[in-house]
Amino acid sequence: MASSSLPPQERVSRIEKQALWIATLFTALTIALIAYSVFALHASVPTCMPNMPVFKHGSIIKHGDKNYEVDFLARMWRFEPSKVVVPVGSTLDVAVTSKDVTHGFQILGTDVNLMALPFVLTTGHVHFDKPGIYHIVCHEYCGAAHQNMNALIEVSNQVDDISAEGLPSLDAAHALADAKGCLACHSTDGTVTVGPSFKGLWGQTSQLADGNTRMVDASFIKSMILHPEATPIKGFDPVMPAQALTDDEIDQLTTYIQELQ
């Protein structure tokens, strides 16, 4: 309070200098804490890995006992694999890339929070001590069905080794459905996402938005592929784009849906 006897000009300068010092010290302290977490605690952020080859399919790889690598392929609008089960005490190296647009990848409740960019690889590392469900959420807008895009890791004390669901199939018809984008909205395991699942669809009676009904048969599948806007289905948003497929491709997909009973 002694400074209040000084003329205003000097008083202001002195208080100002003190404020500037406090601000500088605060900033220096913040930077020091970050440096501590990086050098002493080894906390890090994704970096550049120019020589790592980028994978084209999701997969699980065993490196040792309870030591696994999971390659997650982010794609409109699911992760490949969609579910991974690992034993308690597992250490996971996750590698993430995208097949199409920009996606996000966060394993909730862990430090793994990554961006999945097309044809660029990124990695994270996580250790699971406690059993439970760890949700993976796509947190970057990636198109119309972004809100459907998630996966999960189940950490279980009931299993001894890793297993996964939602990995790519070698079936030719499945590959065609994948290449034409069908699987972005239609699952093959009964889960209803943006559109109905292909599983169990054949022979069902569809309720149309206009109140009519249609049996799911070859002709209806063909008309839904070529002119989806003509017959909107009750309970689903009319977002399906028309697909200019050949008759041969439509036949293959029809057989595929028929077989997924």
Added chain:
Amino acid sequence: MQPSLRAIILTELLVPLALLVFGAYHGVLQVLYRAGAIRATSFGGIDYYQGLTAHGVINAIVLTTMFAVALGHALVSQELESPLSIFGAGLSLGLMLIGAVMAAAMIFLGKATVLYTFYPPLKAHPIFYLGLALFIVGSWIALFTWIPVYLRWRKSHPGQKTPLAVVGMFATFIIWQMATLPVAYEVLVMLLPWSLGWTPGVNVVLSRTLFWFFGHPLVYFWLLPIYVLYYTMLPRLAGGKLFSDFAGRLSFMAFIVLSCPLGLHHQFADPGIPASWKAVQTVLTLMVAIPSMLTAFTLAASLEHAAHQRGGSGLFGWWKALPYFSHENWLFPYLFCGLVIFLFGGITGIINASYNMNSVIHNTAWIPAHFHLTVAGPVFLGILGMSLFLITGLLNKPVAAIPTALAVPYIWMIGTFTFSTGLFIGGLRGEPRRTNLGLTYLNPASPSYRPDWWISTHIGAIGGVIMGFAILLYFVVLIRSLLAPARVNVAPFTIPLSEAYHDENVASVRNFTPWVTVAVVLCVAAYYVPMRDIIRSKYQPAPAYSPGSAVPLANVR
């Protein structure tokens, strides 16, 4: 003021406010979607992500930029006592209007549902990119109309201090000029030819890096016009003087130096960029806290000085003496509430910029919670208040319904704090941003249903609705003021600016050149190596996708 300049300024204030009707409407809709109150892809003919794109482009780009240009025209012409080139100001307005209409038309036609960050390889219509580019070029021309006026003034007023408001507006637009060059390159050289199908793919890492070179200084471009109001108007509105004029000048120069070389802190989670360079830019980012804290100190000191003039006393008791509900100084709470909100925006910003701490909150709802405390706090309240002040002043009209006008910033502050509290909690629980949660995560019928996000999304929704209500009240005041008859025989309108508490030596912060030079050197130092590596990288170029299909567009054709 020149009559045509007055018309230009009024257009630049009123057009974005008219667009804001939709921007704010879709803000309210978003919190309802996110809480699961709306469980659909679209409502009233507008898709969630389409509305989100419009909300970002209208509120964060069009409104903020046109306001900055209008305020700059008004302050530069008034403080340098000189007419501006009407051709320049008119061309600037014309390009911005054409650009905004092009971009908005594509958004409303559903041809540009790519959000305001327009990350490739999601592709918008070429007219959207062209519109954005024209809009930005229009805003550049504003600065070019002020430069000759400033140089003439300096020549005819040797040794005199440049008015602080002019220093602030020039700092704002110098930062804008530096920041928008890379994004102009991204839009014109990379995205436009690619969206026309002339190039097969884009380097996604490069385009993101160019975008964020722009994306963070964009935040300072939003904030600095409001800093100008804080330094040059707030002390006088409070009934006092600016505590330190030198601190204001130093802050503006520090922002010129530090605004650009730090965009990588938005890409901590990105691959393709070395962690070491992310760390370098972390340090540069945190240094921005210094001019910000200096500003906070100077403003608090100015308010304390004003409160003492009004009879306030005591270490904390003086707070009670400020004109919170004064009818003459109705603009005061717009600036004051913004300042209170900004304290929390600043603190959470330091958290976000803290390198590895970002992993906890990256791309969660925490991020919009943070930036609504900056851009929807001080920036938006400053724009609302000052637009009303300028519009009524330039039209010689009284502000109608002053009690309602006084309530707006307080209601808005309550709404913003509630909204952000919900989103902060949700973000820490992993709730993603930019996601139509109501369709899946907040839908009990969906296999993805997350009951643990119920509370946070609902707190967010309550806040969002309160914010919507505040805007509604604001439009009542604005429209009633516009409809009121003009006053006659009033003195010509001038913006009342604060005096400084005392006369300081400002020689070290008089010229822009040294500060701009340091800024350019720092930008090159902070970006040269990572940018060179990204350009040399052999990433496969990414082909274009429409947001509605998992099949690349090239295959559809």
